[in-house]
Amino acid sequence: MVALIVGLKWQLLRNGLRRSTPQLVGLIIAVLYGLGVLVAALSGLVALRFSLPSDVARTAITLGGSAVVLGWTILPIIAYGIDQTLDPARFATFAVPRRQLVLGLLLSSLVGVPAAVTAILGLATVITWSRSLLAMAIAPVAAVVAVFTCVALSRVTSAASFAMSRRRRGKEALLLLMLLLSLGFGAATSSVMKQVSSPGLLQHLADVLGWTPLGLAWAVPADFADGAIGSGLLRLALALVFLVAALLVWDVLLRGALENPRATDGGGSANGNKGLGWFGRMPATPTGAVAARSIIAWRRDPRYVASVVLMLLLPLGLLLPAFTGSGNVWTLAMAPAAGFMLGWSTHNDIAYDGTAFWGHVATGVSGRADRVGRLVPTALTASVLLPIYAAISCALTDRWSAWPALFGMGLGFLLTGFGVASVMSVLKPYPVPGPGENPFGAPPGSSALTMVIQAVAGTAVFVVNLPLLVVGMGALFGRVWMGWLCLGLAIVFGSGTLAIGTRWGARIYERRAPELLADLSRIR
Amino acid sequence: MQTRGSSAALSLRGLSKAYGSTLAVDRLDLDVPRGSFFGLVGPNGAGKTTTLSMATGLLRPDAGTAHVLGHDVWSDTVRAKQLVGVLPDGLRLFDRLTGLQLISYSGLLRGMDRTVVTERAHELMEALGLAEATGTLVVDYSAGMTKKISLACALIHAPRLLVLDEPFEAVDPISATTIRQILEGYAASGGTVILSSHVMDLVQRLCDRVAIVAAGQIRAEGTLDEVRSGMTLEERFVDLVGGQTDVGEGLAWLRSSSD
Numbered sequence: 001m002v003a004l005i006v007g008l009k010w011q012l013l014r015n016g017l018r019r020s021t022p023q024l025v026g027l028i029i030a031v032l033y034g035l036g037v038l039v040a041a042l043s044g045l046v047a048l049r050f051s052l053p054s055d056v057a058r059t060a061i062t063l064g065g066s067a068v069v070l071g072w073t074i075l076p077i078i079a080y081g082i083d084q085t086l087d088p089a090r091f092a093t094f095a096v097p098r099r100q101l102v103l104g105l106l107l108s109s110l111v112g113v114p115a116a117v118t119a120i121l122g123l124a125t126v127i128t129w130s131r132s133l134l135a136m137a138i139a140p141v142a143a144v145v146a147v148f149t150c151v152a153l154s155r156v157t158s159a160a161s162f163a164m165s166r167r168r169r170g171k172e173a174l175l176l177l178m179l180l181l182s183l184g185f186g187a188a189t190s191s192v193m194k195q196v197s198s199p200g201l202l203q204h205l206a207d208v209l210g211w212t213p214l215g216l217a218w219a220v221p222a223d224f225a226d227g228a229i230g231s232g233l234l235r236l237a238l239a240l241v242f243l244v245a246a247l248l249v250w251d252v253l254l255r256g257a258l259e260n261p262r263a264t265d266g267g268g269s270a271n272g273n274k275g276l277g278w279f280g281r282m283p284a285t286p287t288g289a290v291a292a293r294s295i296i297a298w299r300r301d302p303r304y305v306a307s308v309v310l311m312l313l314l315p316l317g318l319l320l321p322a323f324t325g326s327g328n329v330w331t332l333a334m335a336p337a338a339g340f341m342l343g344w345s346t347h348n349d350i351a352y353d354g355t356a357f358w359g360h361v362a363t364g365v366s367g368r369a370d371r372v373g374r375l376v377p378t379a380l381t382a383s384v385l386l387p388i389y390a391a392i393s394c395a396l397t398d399r400w401s402a403w404p405a406l407f408g409m410g411l412g413f414l415l416t417g418f419g420v421a422s423v424m425s426v427l428k429p430y431p432v433p434g435p436g437e438n439p440f441g442a443p444p445g446s447s448a449l450t451m452v453i454q455a456v457a458g459t460a461v462f463v464v465n466l467p468l469l470v471v472g473m474g475a476l477f478g479r480v481w482m483g484w485l486c487l488g489l490a491i492v493f494g495s496g497t498l499a500i501g502t503r504w505g506a507r508i509y510e511r512r513a514p515e516l517l518a519d520l521s522r523i524r
Numbered sequence: 525m526q527t528r529g530s531s532a533a534l535s536l537r538g539l540s541k542a543y544g545s546t547l548a549v550d551r552l553d554l555d556v557p558r559g560s561f562f563g564l565v566g567p568n569g570a571g572k573t574t575t576l577s578m579a580t581g582l583l584r585p586d587a588g589t590a591h592v593l594g595h596d597v598w599s600d601t602v603r604a605k606q607l608v609g610v611l612p613d614g615l616r617l618f619d620r621l622t623g624l625q626l627i628s629y630s631g632l633l634r635g636m637d638r639t640v641v642t643e644r645a646h647e648l649m650e651a652l653g654l655a656e657a658t659g660t661l662v663v664d665y666s667a668g669m670t671k672k673i674s675l676a677c678a679l680i681h682a683p684r685l686l687v688l689d690e691p692f693e694a695v696d697p698i699s700a701t702t703i704r705q706i707l708e709g710y711a712a713s714g715g716t717v718i719l720s721s722h723v724m725d726l727v728q729r730l731c732d733r734v735a736i737v738a739a740g741q742i743r744a745e746g747t748l749d750e751v752r753s754g755m756t757l758e759e760r761f762v763d764l765v766g767g768q769t770d771v772g773e774g775l776a777w778l779r780s781s782s783d
Contacts, residue, residue, distance in 0.1 A: 293629055296625070297618075355616045
């Protein structure tokens with residue numbers, strides 16, 4: 001049974017590649033990237049073998065190893081592209097004994113690029129520890145425990161986040177957690193960067209981590225190399241206990257998923273909305289209807305809610321340095337950053353429709369109505385947020401003269417982002433979680449393609465805005481008149497890009513609507 | 525008894541579509557006369573959904589043409605789409621809308637007036653027995669309710685031709701009766717219906733014309749009596765499409781009487 005599940009994962013991976021070239025490209029990129037990381041890390045591990053004090057090897061491996069474990073643990077929460085190929089809920093109808101299912105899913109997680117890289121690196125620590133026979137003997141055992149801990153922890157977090165995201169309240173909690181994590185991450189890296197010059201601190205950190213679940217297994221060979229066999233064995237035992245505990249937690253979460261596979265709150269009631277809601281408030285035109293539908297999706301669809309909250313809160317993260325006393329220059333970026341993110345965020349809007357997009361195709365709605373209507377919720381949000389964010393920046397830095405430049409840059413990013421996104425989203429929709437699915441999951445193999453498209457859209461928006469940025473920067477460096485010029489340029493230039501983008505996008509839409517629908521049914 | 529016009533409500537010529545090396549629809553010709561209640565039957569994978577998608581502008585054919593009441597679906601797109609109401613199979617709906625909102629959306633997308641849309645939406649929901657569910661999100665609807673709301677979306681602009689892909693799949697008998705009555709009323713007043721189904725009995729009871737599709741081609745087409753030529757539709761279907769129906773002596777282990 002276990003072998004069957006692992007085989008299934010392998011088969012799924014291969015069939016997925018057979019189905020589409022973008023996924024193949026995605027895998028190739030992932031493999032190349034993995035190879036790069038692998039070669040760099042491997043040479044580091046070999047170099048550590050010959051570095052003189054064994055303390056350096058201990059510190060480096062414990063820190064690096066802990067980072068890897070931490071990465072596996074939090075990635076399922078932060079990243080959208082984490083593997084849900086073998087969604088436990090899909091096994092609900094088969095009477096697979098849960099113990100075998102746990103084992104099978106665990107082993108199947110080892111099939112894939114990230115796991116392969118982690119495993120190779122873990123086993124390569126054997127080279128590092130070849131300075132001592134005892135350490136070399138225990139290193140592979142410790143590495144295996146560490147790799148399984150990685151996989152088990154990532155399964156626990158993805159199962160936990162899935163369980164949480166199925167309830168509205170849990171979803172909100174999860175979003176808050178993500179926000180805190182990303183903010184905490186920023187704060188932590190910035191303080192670590194400051195201290196990085198003092199190796200004593202790193203060593204101290206490694207000592208602490210070596211006794212936490214993150215670093216337990218990684219520190220085992222170091223103990224053996226130093227002759228501290230007792231402490232080494234204790235660590236190994238604790239690491240094993242922790243691994244078993246993680247597996248038990250996962251087992252419990254899995255039971256929830258198996259016994260209640262389709263429990264979603266489905267958005268609950270319609271907020272007592274008996275009438276037309278936004279359809280009554282927007283103009284009774286196709287454009288107004290598309291806008292109203294988008295606004296409702298923003299409010300009721302967890303996938304939109306998740307990304308909207310994230311988008312609104314991330315610029316707030318720029319406030320952090322101001323409060324930790326490391327200068328408030330970054331707070332100036334709030335409005336431009338928000339404008340950029342809001343404008344750019346619409347570049348895959350059609351994908352969220354899924355095959356429901358047939359409604360637009362069958363009614364023959366005009367490309368212009370489809371393109372313009374979808375921008376409305378973002379535009380409404382931005383019209384409130386951008387001036388406020390710009391004002392917050394001014395208040396914190398006490399430079400009110402910067403407001404036109406800041407608002408101008410934000411507006412420029414927003415409008416050109418709209419323009420670029422209006423074209424991008426009809427060219428190549430990329431996979432997103434389906435309605436009612438885990439908003440934090442993504443179809444397997446799609447993450448590389450996703451990143452490429454996001455990067456292209458982001459770069460395009462940035463390049464188009466370069467002149468505006470130059471003028472805006474001029475204003476920030478003291479030439480107040482350039483601030484007003486920046487705002488003026490943003491209005492003229494931004495609406496120009498928007499007009500061209502929506503018109504061009506509308507033309508592509510009208511030519512390719514059926515092909516888009518075919519794309520959408522393929523990626524779902 | 526039918527009021528047939530000079531030109532067909534739906535006319536397909538040489539329609540073809542391949543997926544990779546699989547030919548889903550193979551140079552298919554079909555005429556659906558105006559005012560007819562037309563049943564398209566065929567085994568799974570025969571190309572019914574592909575054909576209907578190409579006929580309604582949802583899927584671009586590799587070759588061939590589709591005309592709705594004389595308008596080419598793939599060149600005179602807007603006009604053709606105004607005349608057709610579609611209920612596709614296996615595609616999602618914007619299910620975060622309430623039932624009322626979803627119907628209204630279909631109408632407003634077509635540029636209809638809001639008061640007309642609201643009036644008709646309420647009437648449709650009443651007629652389909654969904655009056656209690658106007659304010660419920662479509663995602664919380666049952667399978668039968670979802671089919672009915674889809675039908676309402678297809679009817680809101682009073683189309684001249686209704687193209688329904690598996691309108692009775694997963695629908696309970698009560699909902700099925702409601703849908704049937706609405707469709708019969710629509711056809712009686714001069715509208716044209718083409719529907720696909722696996723359920724031969726239903727097609728036999730509802731439709732006045734039938735076409736049997738297999739492997740992407742029409743195997744038989746005509747009035748119900750012409751097609752079934754003295755047999756039941758099901759017998760004729762199996763006869764034409766072939767395939768094994770007698771499981772014979774296989775699966776002996778499945779019979780529990782042996783122990």
